[in-house]
Amino acid sequence: EAQVTQNPRYLITVTGKKLTVTCSQNMNHEYMSWYRQDPGLGLRQIYYSMNVEVTDKGDVPEGYKVSRKEKRNFPLILESPSPNQTSLYFCASGVGLSTDTQYFGPGTRLTVL
Amino acid sequence: AQSVSQHNHHVILSEAASLELGCNYSYGGTVNLFWYVQYPGQHLQLLLKYFSGDPLVKGIKGFEAEFIKSKFSFNLRKPSVQWSDTAEYFCAVTINTNAGKSTFGDGTTLTVKP
Numbered sequence: 001e002a003q004v005t006q007n008p009r010y011l012i013t014v015t016g017k018k019l020t021v022t023c024s025q026n027m028n029h030e031y032m033s034w035y036r037q038d039p040g041l042g043l044r045q046i047y048y049s050m051n052v053e054v055t056d057k058g059d060v061p062e063g064y065k066v067s068r069k070e071k072r073n074f075p076l077i078l079e080s081p082s083p084n085q086t087s088l089y090f091c092a093s094g095v096g097l098s099t100d101t102q103y104f105g106p107g108t109r110l111t112v113l
Numbered sequence: 114a115q116s117v118s119q120h121n122h123h124v125i126l127s128e129a130a131s132l133e134l135g136c137n138y139s140y141g142g143t144v145n146l147f148w149y150v151q152y153p154g155q156h157l158q159l160l161l162k163y164f165s166g167d168p169l170v171k172g173i174k175g176f177e178a179e180f181i182k183s184k185f186s187f188n189l190r191k192p193s194v195q196w197s198d199t200a201e202y203f204c205a206v207t208i209n210t211n212a213g214k215s216t217f218g219d220g221t222t223l224t225v226k227p
Binding site for chain 2: 004031033035040041042043044045048049050056058059090092100101102104105106107
């Protein structure tokens with residue numbers, strides 16, 4: 001089944017404790033992206049990747065890192081999480097450029113205490 | 114930089130009522146426009162998209178949207194909503210000259226009363 005998977009789905013952590021949210025897609029898509037969803041703010045793009053070893057900042061990259069060493073994986077790293085990073089995070093992938101349809105993962109709900 | 118504005122944050126309708134959700138974007142060049150839907154407990158999924166051609170596009174589940182370039186709008190419509198249309202709806206825009214960048218609106222929560 002074609003899908004985007006994220007792990008973990010739920011995470012409660014404390015300020016400053018490094019964490020990684022994994023994202024994997026099995027559709028051989030070049031494009032992958034991370035978003036955060038907050039009430040009243042919609043989805044805001046954090047980082048995106050056009051292909052392996054190619055990443056770029058979205059609208060809200062501060063406090064996040066990403067890497068794209070393989071086509072299928074695009075982990076989101078929070079080196080020192082803070083409470084304002086409490087959010088619902090979505091990973092997405094797409095064929096070619098982001099100008100086409102994106103396929104979203106199930107989301108990761110992160111709480112930083 | 115592009116931006117997207119959705120005017121209705123929460124819409125409540127009765128079944129069989131007609132729906133129109135507003136979406137406006139700000140960008141002077143060529144855009145690609147999308148509506149995504151997030152049903153309760155499910156992933157975001159594409160409802161419909163516009164790249165070029167006929168400005169009236171049809172999507173899944175009876176939804177359609179009309180691109181009006183002069184108004185920078187891409188409003189979503191459905192003639193008769195069902196209880197199962199209860200969801201959150203997001204308008205999104207991308208531009209070819211900045212491939213990779215996607216901008217979403219704030220979302221509109223639609224509640225359909227049976």
